[in-house]
Amino acid sequence: MTTTRYRIIKSFTGPFALVAHPDGTLGTTWVSEGSLHTDWKEDARMMPDLARRLTEYFRGAAVDFSDVPVPSGSDFFRRCWAACRAIPRGETISYAQLAAAAGASTGAARAAGQAMRTNPMPIITPCHRVIGSSGRLHGFSGSVDIAGGPLAIKQALLDMERTGVVSVLRSRSRSEISLAGIGAR
Secondary structure (H helix, E strand, C coil), X not given: CCCCEEEEECCCCCCEEEEECXXXXXEEEECCCCCCCCCCEECCCCCHHHHHHHHHXXXXXXXXXXXXXXXXXXXXXXXXXXXXXXXXXXXXXXXXXXXXXXXXXXXXXXHHHHHHHCCCCECCECHHHEECCCCCCCCECCECCCCXXXXXXXXXXXXXXXXXXXXXXCCCCCCCCCCXXXXXX
C-alpha cells in the first residue's frame, strides 16, 4: 500500500474515519468537510472486522478493541495509551491517575494530557474516559470549552457508555468537531 486509505463509519457523533497509513499504522478520527487529506483514498471495504466493531460501539454495544496494537510513540505516551485502554467502559479517571497508571511519578498529569491530546486512535484508545482532577470534563482534542463540539462529544460518549442509550448530538458546528489531526500523518 502506497496511499493512505480510509473508511467512513457513521456514528451518532458525526462521521468517523478508520485510517490505514502506508507504513501499516492505524488511526481513527472524526471528519468534517475538507478535513481529510486530498491524496487519501476512500476504501469502503478495508478492515471489515474493525469497522464492524466501531459501528457496534457507536450503536451502544460494549466492544473489545484489545487486539488492536497500541500505536507507536514515546515510551510514556504508549504506556498512557495502554493504561487508558484499561479504563472500564463508562468509567473515568483523572489525568493524574492516568499518569500514575502509566508508571509516572507525581506531577505528570500534563504529560498524560498531552498523550491523550495526541491519541491517534480515539474510541479504540478511549481518551474520552480521562477527565480533570476536579471531576469535570476537560481537554478533548485540545478543547476545554464545555459548550464546544469536542467536549460535547466526550460527554455524549460517556453518557452512551453509562446508559447504553445513543443520543444524536445537535447544534454543533462541523468545524468545531474537526479532529482530523488525530490519525493524520
